[in-house]
Amino acid sequence: MVTIIPVLGALDPLALVRALPGNVSQGMIWGIMSIGVYLTFKILNFADLTVDGTMATGGAVAVMLILAGYHPVVAVIMACIAGMVAGFITGILHTVFGIPDILAGILTQIALYSVNLNITGGKANQAVSVDQFDLIVSLRYITSTIVVTAILTALIIAILYWFFGTEMGFTIRATGCNPNMSRAQGINTSVAKVIALIFSNGLVGLAGGLLAQYQGNCDVNMGRGAIVIGLASVIIGEVLGEAIFGNRLNFCGRLLFVVFGSIIYYIVISFVVWLGLPSIDMKLFSAIVVAIFLAVPYLKGKTKNSYRRAAKGGVR
Amino acid sequence: MLELRDVHKTFNIGTINEKKALNGVDLKLEEGDFVTVIGGNGAGKSTVLNAIAGVWPIDNGTILIDGENVTGLPEHKRASFLGRVFQDPMTGTTATMEIQENLALAARRGQRRGLKWGITKREKMQFHELLAKLDLGLEDRMTSKVGLLSGGQRQAITLLMATLKRPRILLLDEHTAALDPKTAAKVLALSDQIIEENHLTAMMVTHNMRDAIVHGNRLIMMNEGKIILDIRGEEKKKITVEDLLRKFEEISGEEFANDKALLG
C-alpha cells in the first residue's frame, strides 16, 4: 500500500476520462469482429482461428482499394467479401478434407499472412490518411466513428436476428448443438458449418476494413491475437448480460452484450495502461484475463461437484 | 418397402480393433410391418439400424427403400425416408433450441431449407395441438429450451419429431431403455399409438423380450451380425420368453448373453 499510494497519486484521472471516447469507438469496431467470433465459438461450437488472418486481410483489402481510388464504403464491402472467402476456405478444409477445426483455421490464418503481404505489395504497413481520403471512420473524428459503427452494428444485429430465425439459420444452430440429430433430420451439417464460417469471417473482414481506416493504416500484424480479443468480448458480454438479465436475455441482447464486452475490454486495457503496464506486456495480460474468464465457469462447477468434496462427505 | 440384401459391415478394418458387425444381413419389410429386434449385446442390432440410416457407408450389399437404391446416399439425404429415435434421450433433440423450434426442424425433414421463417404461426398452432395430445403439459412450454426437459419428455418429443413428417420407416433403437419403468411404459404406449394411427412401417430394438413379443407383428433375433430368427403373425403371438431363449441356444449354440432380457 505504502508504495502504491504515491504511484496512484502521480496518475492523472482526467487522462483516463479523456481516453474513454477512444476506448468506446475502438471497442465498437472490435465488437463487430467479436460478433463474428460469437457466431463460430458460441453458435457453431467451432474454435475458428482464421480470424487473426482475416482481420488483417480486411484491413489490407480496404486500404489498397482506397489508395487505388475506390470509395471507402466500397472498400469495406470488399473487405467483408474477402473475409467471407477466408471463412469459406477454412470451412472447406474442415468439411471436405476432414482437418480438425482449430488446425483448419490455423492453416488459413498462416496462408493469409502471405496473401495479405501480397495484397499490400510486400509492405508490412500501408498508410491511408483521413486528410486525403473520405474515410468512414477515423480516430481523429471519434464521435462520427461511434455513430457510424453504432448504425452498422445495429444493422448487423438486425440481419443476424432475421437470419437465425430462418430455416437456414435453424440448421446452423442445430448443427452447432447436435450434429448427429441434425443429420438425422436431413440437415447437411457440412453446408451449415461452411455458411456459418462465411458469415463469421465476413464480419471479421468488415471489422478489419474499418479498423484500418480508423487507425489510418493497415498492418500485417493488426489481427494478431484477434481471437483472444474476440473471446474476451464474448465472455465478458455473456457474464455481464446474464448477470443483469439472466435467462431473459434473447439473441439480440446477447449480440449487443458481445459489443459491450468489447468496449469494456478496451476500457480495461486503457485502465491498465494508465496504471503503468508496459505496452509490450499487453498481450500477456489479455491472454491471462481470457484464461481466467474461461476457467472460472469450469472451476465454479468443480467446487460444487468435486472428488475432494465427495471424499470429505459430500455436498450437504 | 425396405429391403436389405446381403449387407456387410466391418469396423476398423486392418486394425487390432477390427470388428465384423454385420455379416450378411438379408431382410425384407412389408408395408405396415412393425418389427421388434432382439439379440445379445453387440449382436449388431444398432448397426443394422445405422446401416439403414446411412450413418456410415456399408462395405457390401444393397439397401432399397420403396424400390429405390439408397446404398450410396449420405445420412442427411436418407433422412427424408426415415424417422429415428435413439437410446440416449440427449441425442434426439437440440438442447439449446426451443421445443417448438425442434419440432419445426423436424417438420422440414427432406425439404430444402432456405430463407423462409424457420417456424410459422400455423406450425405453432399445429405443434400446440400435437403436444397437447402427449398429455405431458408441454403445450404450455413450447418456448422452453429442450435442455430443461426430463429424459422421458425429451424422448416423447423425439418420437413426435420422428413422425411429424410421415417417415417411410420409423427406426427405434432401445428408445425407452434409459427411462424409468413408468415413463418407459408411457413412451412405449405412445410409440404403439403413433405407429398404429399413421400405419407406419417400423423397426424397434429392445432388450425386453416380453415387449418384443407383445408389440409389433413380426420379431427378428440377431446374433453375431446375422438374423437368426424371423417370425410373424400367429407364431409370434404364441411364442414365450422361454421359447425365445431356447431357440437362441439351439441356433447359436451358446447361452443368451444378456441379463436385462430376463428381467422383462
Ligand SMILES: Nc1ncnc2c1ncn2[C@@H]1O[C@H](COP(=O)(O)OP(=O)(O)OP(=O)(O)O)[C@@H](O)[C@H]1O
Ligand atoms: N461406430 C462403430 N465403430 C466401431 N465399432 C462399432 C461401431 N458401432 C458398433 N460397433 C461394434 O459392432 C458390434 C455390434 O454393435 P451394435 O451396436 O450393433 O450392437 P447391439 O446389438 O446394438 O448391442 P447393444 O445391445 O449393446 O446395443 C459391437 O461389437 C460394437 O462394438
Ligand SMILES: [Mg+2]
Ligand atoms: Mg445397440
